[in-house]
Amino acid sequence: MTTNRIDDSVSVRIAEDSVCDRMAMDRFFRVCRWDPYHLKRFRYALFVEGRSDANAVAMLPDHIRSAVVDRFRLHSLPLPVVVSSVADASEKALFTCRTTDAFSSETFSFETVLIRGTSRRRTLCVSSQVGCAARCHFCATGQMGLSRQLATAEILDQVLHFRQRMRTTGEQLRNVVFMGMGEPLHNETALYAALEVLQDPRMFNFSPRRVMVSTVGVPDAMLRFSRRFPNTSLALSLHSADQEQRAELIPLGKTAPLSELRPVLKEMVATGRPVMIEYLMLDRVNDSLEHAVLLGKFLENLRVHINLIPYNPIDGLPWTTSPRDVRDRFAKCLRNEGFIVTVRHSQGQDIAAACGQLVTSD
Ligand code: SF4
Incomplete structure (x- = not known):
């Protein structure tokens, strides 16, 4: 697994020939x-x-x-190929980038997804890596392994390409979420530089609350992120509050157990930042009322927003999503405990752009 360990004092740099620097x-x-x-x-x-x-x-x-x-280069990535969903108007852009090995001409592909919700608020789901080393068992990207870290300018260019594209349709990009390919906290240096540019009033000028970083849980990096970006939203993909089951779904959960994540979450919510808990609803795996009670206990006294996410089936993987009534019952149980819960719908399923589906096929 490739983890960029940096401490708070390390200053981050962007390619000096990019307009993003x-x-x-x-x-x-x-x-x-x-x-x-x-x-x-x-x-x-x-x-x-x-x-x-x-x-x-x-x-x-x-x-x-x-x-x-x-x-200066205006773009670090060539124009992507864009596929639109017929069902819900989501868009998936397929970007290419070259290998960082100067002696090779290999290219890699990765994906960025524009989610068009019911309102006019648009959310861009950006990638931070090509593939992912976390290898979560339920995730299509995780099956690829890690091919390459994306550089800061490459992360930012995903946003720039879509800002330019959306100007032609008169739409506004409101939110940027790091929920595409990769574990963002395994690419901390590039991530932090990208966050600074995204939130810089002289550059992209996104409010910190409109930018969200999603992680499967890397405690030391979460703390660094938390201290450096006290107002930026964070989403923790929890998926189970049972340590043994979580470690089966998310291999990283073995080295970063729930007992380590809880104090980190406590520190993060103390600043008042929005913290989301993402919970994939897997049919007859983690969706019983006992699982809901366990989740409520794990999150006791933490002011978080829980998102229950339907699972998007992936070829070759055994899981299916919990039926709607099971998701609703799970949500009700948590709401009775005082939590704010949203039962999400999946978007972009017909173009394999939904959560956990991003994968590059040759
Ligand atoms: S769920 Fe996220 S962290 Fe896990 S393998 Fe997929 S992309 Fe990586």
């Missing part, structure tokens, strides 16, 4: 003695308004334009 661009303008106002307009047009590359660059005066384009 704020400091490199600031420095470039300073050295050239250009008015920073031009840079401000360019960034707003690109990152916030999602204007096309040509329109954003046109915000710069003639004498600056070519120097900026020569020095």
Whole structure:
């Protein structure tokens, strides 16, 4: 398993030739003695308004334009292939990236999903890795293993591509969730730099509460994340409050047991940040009333929001989702204990873009 261990003091860097590197661009303008106002307009047009590359660059005066384009890349990823769901209008983008090995021409693919809910709020589900080393047994991505970490600029370019794409449809991107391929807390350095740019008022300007990081539970990294981004939302994929069963579903659960996760959750909710508990409803596996009671006990006195998620069947894997009435009964039991519970519907199932379904097929 590949885990990037960093401590709070490590400063994170982005590829210096990317427009996402704020400091490199600031420095470039300073050295050239250009008015920073031009840079401000360019960034707003690109990152916030999602204007096309040509329109954003046109915000710069003639004498600056070519120097900026020569020095900085607007995109780190080529345009993706996009597939739309007929059933619910979700979109799945297939991005490609090259290997980091300079002596190889191998390319990898990974996926990003735009979720169109019933309201006009759009949520983009971004990937932080190609594949995943966590190898959760129920997850399609987990079956791939880890191929490559995504760099910060590659994470951010998923958002930029969709911002630009959505400008053409007049839609607004409200939320960014790190729930695509990969365990984000196994790619901490790139994740933290990406979060800083996403939330920077001079760059993408997302409110911290509109950005969510999802993890299957890496306690030491959760604490680092918590201290560094005290207002950013976190989702913990719990899926069972029975230690033995959880470790069977999520191999990481063996080294990061529930007894370690509980104090971490306690520290996280103490800051008042939104904390979600994700719970996959697996038919006759973790969906009995006894499981609901156990979950309630594990979360006792923690102010969290519980999401009950239907399981999207994956070829070759044995699980199916719990019937709707079982999910409702489970939710009722938790609500009686005072928890806020949402019973989720799955989106993007027909394009294999639903939670746990992201996998790259050749
Ligand atoms: S559920 Fe998340 S952490 Fe687990 S294998 Fe899938 S992508 Fe990785």
